[in-house]
Amino acid sequence: MSTHAPKGVGHLRGDEPFPAAAKVALANPQLRRNLQHATTTIRGKSGRVIAELPDWQELRSAGSALKAYTMANLPRLLEQLEEKVTAAGGVVHWAADATEANRIVTDLVRRTGEQRVIKVKSMATQEIGLNEALEEAGITPVETDLAELIVQLGHDKPSHILVPAIHRNRSEIREIFLREMPGVDPDLTDNPPDLAGAARRYLRETFLSTRVAVSGANFGVAETGTLAVVESEGNGRMCLTLPDTLITVMGIEKVVPAWADLEVFLQLLPRASTGERMNPYTSMWTGVTPGDGPQNFHLVLLDNGRTAVLADEVGRQALHCIRCSACLNVCPVYERTGGHAYGSVYPGPIGAVLSPQLTGVEDNSSLPYASSLCGACFDACPVKIDIPSILVHLRNQAPHPRSEKAAMAAAAYAMDRPRVYERAQKAARIAKLLGKRGRGLPPPLNGWAASRDLPEPPAETFRDWWRGR
Amino acid sequence: MSSKNLILRRIREALGDNPAQPEIPRDYRRAAEAPVDLDLLVERLEDYKAVVHRTSDISDAISRIVGDGQVVAPPGVPVEWLPRGSKTDNGLTAAEIAESDGVVTAAAVAIVETGTIVLDASPDQGRRILSLLPDLHICVLRPDQVVASVPEAVARLTPGRPLTWISGPSATSDIELNRVEGVHGPRNLHIVLVEEAA
Ligand code: SF4
Numbered sequence: 289m290s291t292h293a294p295k296g297v298g299h300l301r302g303d304e305p306f307p308a309a310a311k312v313a314l315a316n317p318q319l320r321r322n323l324q325h326a327t328t329t330i331r332g333k334s335g336r337v338i339a340e341l342p343d344w345q346e347l348r349s350a351g352s353a354l355k356a357y358t359m360a361n362l363p364r365l366l367e368q369l370e371e372k373v374t375a376a377g378g379v380v381h382w383a384a385d386a387t388e389a390n391r392i393v394t395d396l397v398r399r400t401g402e403q404r405v406i407k408v409k410s411m412a413t414q415e416i417g418l419n420e421a422l423e424e425a426g427i428t429p430v431e432t433d434l435a436e437l438i439v440q441l442g443h444d445k446p447s448h449i450l451v452p453a454i455h456r457n458r459s460e461i462r463e464i465f466l467r468e469m470p471g472v473d474p475d476l477t478d479n480p481p482d483l484a485g486a487a488r489r490y491l492r493e494t495f496l497s498t499r500v501a502v503s504g505a506n507f508g509v510a511e512t513g514t515l516a517v518v519e520s521e522g523n524g525r526m527c528l529t530l531p532d533t534l535i536t537v538m539g540i541e542k543v544v545p546a547w548a549d550l551e552v553f554l555q556l557l558p559r560a561s562t563g564e565r566m567n568p569y570t571s572m573w574t575g576v577t578p579g580d581g582p583q584n585f586h587l588v589l590l591d592n593g594r595t596a597v598l599a600d601e602v603g604r605q606a607l608h609c610i611r612c613s614a615c616l617n618v619c620p621v622y623e624r625t626g627g628h629a630y631g632s633v634y635p636g637p638i639g640a641v642l643s644p645q646l647t648g649v650e651d652n653s654s655l656p657y658a659s660s661l662c663g664a665c666f667d668a669c670p671v672k673i674d675i676p677s678i679l680v681h682l683r684n685q686a687p688h689p690r691s692e693k694a695a696m697a698a699a700a701y702a703m704d705r706p707r708v709y710e711r712a713q714k715a716a717r718i719a720k721l722l723g724k725r726g727r728g729l730p731p732p733l734n735g736w737a738a739s740r741d742l743p744e745p746p747a748e749t750f751r752d753w754w755r756g757r
Numbered sequence: 758m759s760s761k762n763l764i765l766r767r768i769r770e771a772l773g774d775n776p777a778q779p780e781i782p783r784d785y786r787r788a789a790e791a792p793v794d795l796d797l798l799v800e801r802l803e804d805y806k807a808v809v810h811r812t813s814d815i816s817d818a819i820s821r822i823v824g825d826g827q828v829v830a831p832p833g834v835p836v837e838w839l840p841r842g843s844k845t846d847n848g849l850t851a852a853e854i855a856e857s858d859g860v861v862t863a864a865a866v867a868i869v870e871t872g873t874i875v876l877d878a879s880p881d882q883g884r885r886i887l888s889l890l891p892d893l894h895i896c897v898l899r900p901d902q903v904v905a906s907v908p909e910a911v912a913r914l915t916p917g918r919p920l921t922w923i924s925g926p927s928a929t930s931d932i933e934l935n936r937v938e939g940v941h942g943p944r945n946l947h948i949v950l951v952e953e954a955a
Contacts, residue, residue, distance in 0.1 A: 291767050326933055346785035353779040360776045362768050370761075376917070382761040434940060435931035451931055458932055480937040484929055488940055495941070496851055512916040522889065522927040522942025529885045530851065540764065547916045551908035552785070554922075558871075562930050565801065566871035569942060570922035571885075577919050580884040595767035601774055 292648040293593035298386040298417040300593075300647050302631015305654035309629040319455050323626050326454045327617045333563025334614065340565070341555070350552045352672040355608035358545060359598060365510040365543045366589060372513025376575020378585040383537075385592045390421035392588055393502065393535055397427050400533050400584075402500045408517065408527040409433040410504025411449060411611055412537045412590055414633040415646075418502065429502070430494055432523035434487050441468035447627030447635065450561055450613040455626055458483065484521075491523070501527035501582070505538040506610070507553060508587070511546040514574045515587070518557060518567050528571045534582035539590050541598075541607040553610060556670035561612035593646035602681040606642045608671045615665035615675060621658055630655065637665035641678040649686045656682035787908045793869055795950065798903055801872030805925030806938050807946040813953045815897055816840075819861060822895055822947050826858030829891065831883025834861055838897065846887050854886060859893030860943075865920075866910045867903045873924040874898065874948065875910060885919055894923075894943040899951050 293300050302309055313319055338344050358365060370380040383389035393413075397405055405422065407413065407429050419429045431440045438453035439446050442464040446452030453461070462478040469490055476486055503524070507516040515536055517524045528534060544550065558567045576585050598604050616622045616636030627635030632643035632652070640659055644652035656679050665675045758766075799809045810818045819828075820840045829844045836845075839861060844853070854860075863881035864874045874896055876882040888894050904910050914920060927942030938944060 322933075329933070330930075343785040346782065349782050350785055353781045356776070356779045357781060360772065360778055362772070363765050366765070366768075382759070382764050384760045384763050388760060432941075433931070434929045438931070453931060461932060480932040481939055483932055484937050484940045491941065492855075496855065509916065514916045520927075521929045521931075521940035523940065525885065525889050525921065526941055529889055540768075548908075548911060551787070551911040554911070555785075555907050562936075564805075564924070564930075564936070566868075566873045566922065566924035568805075568924050568926070568928045570920075572916070572920040572922075574917045574919075577878070580878055580919055581886075589764070591764045591767065595764065595771050598768060599771035599773075601776070604771075604776075 291591075291593065291596040291599070292651075293415075293646045294385050294387060295647075295651070297390070297421075298415055298592070299633045300415060300643050301651050302629075304631070306625075306629055306631070306658045307654060309631060310625040310658075313626045313629050314624060318457075319626055320624060322455055322457045323623055325457075326451065327623050330563055330617045334560060334617070335563075337559045337563055337565050341559070344559075347552055347555050348670055348672050351556050351610075351670060352608065354545065354549050354552060355671055356605075358543060359541070359604060359607060361545070362540065362543070362598070365545055366540060368510040369508050369513060369543050370589075372510070373515075373575055373585075373587050374513075376513050378513070378575040378587055381586060381588045383588050383590045383592070386416035386590075389416050389537060389588055389590050389592065390418055393418060393537065394421055394425045394427065396533070396535055396586055397422065397500055398425065400500050402427070402498070404428045404430060404494075404498050405500045405502050405535075406430050406432050406494060406498045406527050406531065407436075407501070408503045408519065408524040409436050409452070410502070410537060411633060412504045412539050413502060414446065416537070416590070416592060418537070430491075430498070432491055432495070432527060433519075434484065434521055434523075437487055437491075438464060441465065445628055446633065448613060448616060449611050449634070449636070449638075455628075495523075495526040495530055499531050500533045500535070501531040503527055503534065503536045505536050505542055505587075506557070507544045507550060508538055508542055509544050509547050509550065512574060514547065514572050516550065516570060516572045518554075518570045520562065520568045522569055525569055525571055528573065529581050531582050533584040533586070535586045535588065537588045537590055539592075540594055557610055557612055560614040560668070560670035596648070597642070597645040600645065600681075603641065603645050603678050605673050606638065606645060606678060608673050609638050609642065610671055612670055614668040614670065618664040618668045619659075620662060620664070621660060625658075630658065637675045637679075638673070641675055641682065644682055644686070649682055653686040656686055785908075786906060789905050789909055791905070793900075793903045793905050795869075795900060795903065798867065798869040798872065799950065801869065802925070802948055805872050805928075807872070807925050807948050809948045809950055811950045811952055813951065815949055815951060818949045819895055819897075822893070823859055826893075828859040828861050828893075828895070829854055829857045829887060830861040831881060831887055833880025833882070834863060834897075846883055849887075851886060851890065855890040857891050859895060859945075860888050860891045861895045861897070862888050863897050864902055866913050867898050868907060868910045869903060869905050871907060871924060873910070873922055875914060876921045876923065877914060877918045878920075879918075885921055888921065888923075889942060892943055893945040893947070894926075895947045895949060896923075897949045897951065
């Protein structure tokens with residue numbers, strides 16, 4: 289029996305390969321402007337708050353080692369987590385794949401008799417296609433994150449891990465709200481605080497009257513059974529506090545050995561992701577607390593291909609990801625193509641290594657080529673995941689002419705701008721230092737690395753090059 | 758086979774190569790290096806749009822913030838802090854909490870470096886819903902509750918309690934990645950930093 293994520297359920301596979309999907313995005317200049325603006329902003333913010341910490345590199349090393357330790361001890365830590373959550377009044381369920389997880393959650397909601405659930409943004413529930421499964425069962429899932437709301441009301445798809453509506457600017461958001469939000473003030477401006485206020489009014493009554501919530505979890509502490517959700521808006525607090533029943537879906541890799549280990553991740557995550565010293569709200573709960581918050585708590589532990597990733601000695605570090613999205617924000621390919629081109633809920637560099645491993649490389653064979661191997665993602669990653677090495681490793685498993693074309697395209701993006709090109713040159717230098725000299729690198733990167741002096745950036749821009757093909 | 762056993766078996770097979778057990782390097786800053794810098798705390802709180810009042814007169818500060826509004830408070834908050842007409846949470850409904858103009862709580866810990874306060878649902882901080890629904894949260898903080906860094910805060914907190922870490926008022930970065938205050942949580946966060954031991 290395959291341990292990969294099953295086909296036909298969830299959102300890990302795109303409708304078309306990366307190069308074809310990327311072409312659509314590349315033809316949309318507004319999208320690229322929005323993305324460039326947003327990623328430039330976040331890189332600046334993040335860089336400033338990271339520079340405030342004298343021990344950022346030590347924290348990264350600790351985070352990286354903690355994740356490796358966790359993977360090496362996963363069975364024991366998961367059983368310990370189950371024991372602690374159960375002792376604190378929670379119920380733990382194990383889901384081998386998306387289909388089983390959806391069935392567990394749907395059954396739990398059905399048993400409450402409720403027709404509607406409020407949801408706080410969770411990559412795991414998007415991955416398994418939980419909303420579709422709930423809708424099929426006649427249950428309405430309401431996304432409560434501002435960005436998810438923008439996506440849901442816009443009949444759109446998320447395009448970024450952290451900011452799913454990163455591809456929308458303020459005037460587009462205003463238009464979506466005016467068109468789709470019942471009871472919205474027709475004089476709504478595109479001033480961001482006004483847009484946030486509109487979402488506040490729209491969701492308030494829903495928060496107060498919905499009795500079941502579904503969440504993900506950023507961390508689950510094996511030692512204590514404590515779950516943590518890191519957020520900004522307070523919709524997470526609403527979902528985790530107001531309903532009678534809380535159902536949390538967590539990937540098995542999200543377990544953290546000890547309580548004290550949170551001191552590492554709570555410093556790494558906000559600075560790397562939103563570029564804040566600390567995000568506005570973090571909620572932590574352990575099972576059920578009498579008289580405070582949901583009195584029924586269910587934790588669903590999800591595999592859905594994660595054990596297949598774990599089996600790969602090189603690829604398993606993709607499971608260390610804390611979903612900060614820093615690698616997306618520094619990626620020259622992501623900045624041009626946006627998230628939709630990756631076809632999976634996990635876009636950008638981490639998506640290029642995680643999605644093919646969760647599904648099996650044959651189902652996402654072009655993604656390992658959706659990169660120029662410039663190495664910016666590795667430098668940015670707060671838990672030091674060596675994404676370029678995993679990409680090269682996966683390319684060796686999916687040699688594929690169509691994919692090579694994608695590689696050409698990816699390399700060409702990098703040539704588009706001198707700054708990006710410099711990063712690529714740096715990667716080629718690193719490859720040389722490692723003695724790889726282009727081995728394992730796709731053309732034309734292998735050519736660069738093999739020659740002593742890197743060629744001058746081509747005169748032709750990427751767009752010219754693309755049109756010329 | 759149960760899914761639990763199936764998943765655990767898959768994991769054990771996946772780890773068949775017996776990956777190394779890494780040592781965790783703990784050479785990042787863990788213990789306090791200097792006395793806490795309350796001025797820096799104020800700066801960091803204000804940077805994320807909290808309003809800070811440094812005072813030795815708690816009730817005066819609170820009544821100035823509240824004006825003629827009506828606040829709720831958990832049962833452990835000293836009544837002498839509170840303006841007349843305040844409601845104590847001895848089982849208020851969600852609607853009653855949502856209707857009030859504000860909430861007054863104490864805190865468990867505050868972190869200088871990040872401008873964070875942490876509530877742990879002790880009697881002077883109350884149920885989580887209490888500090889969530891009103892649009893104004895007034896949090897009274899004593900200097901001995903302040904630590905310099907995240908590791909010190911984690912060490913002081915009790916994991917079994919419901920914990921809420923708060924860094925500024927409710928905000929979002931979802932519109933063009935700029936921080937905008939004011940979504941679902943309290944849009945106004947006031948910190949009363951007590952100057953002398955209360
Ligand atoms: S791979 Fe690293 S940088 Fe990318 S989202 Fe995951 S933790 Fe963040």
